[in-house]
Amino acid sequence: MVEYWSAKQGGGYIKCPVKDCNHIGNVITEAHCRIAHGMTRQEVKEKYGLPQNVSKRNKKIKNN
Numbered sequence: 885m886v887e888y889w890s891a892k893q894g895g896g897y898i899k900c901p902v903k904d905c906n907h908i909g910n911v912i913t914e915a916h917c918r919i920a921h922g923m924t925r926q927e928v929k930e931k932y933g934l935p936q937n938v939s940k941r942n943k944k945i946k947n948n
Contacts, residue, residue, distance in 0.1 A: 888913040889925070889935050896939060901932035908938055 888911040891898045900907040902921050912935055917925045 887925075891937060896937055898935040899938050900928075901935050902928060903932065 889898060890911045897908050897910060898912060899905075900912050900916065900920075905920060907916060907920065912925075914925045917923055917928045921928060923931070
C-alpha cells in the first residue's frame with residue numbers, strides 16, 4: 885500500500901484536497917492526513933476527493 889500521494893508531473897506539486905488546507909508539496913503523506921486533519925488518507929479521499937496538481941509557477945505566486 886502506498887503511504888502517500890505524489891505529483892504526477894515531473895517537478896510539479898499537489899495540493900491537499902481538504903477545504904482550507906494550504907498544504908502544497910511533492911507528496912501528501914498518510915501522516916499529514918492524520919496529523920493535520922485527524923483522518924486516514926482513505927477518509928480524506930472519500931470526503932474531499934484526490935489532490936489536484938499545481939504547477940511550480942502557481943506555487944511560487946501563492947507563496948509571495
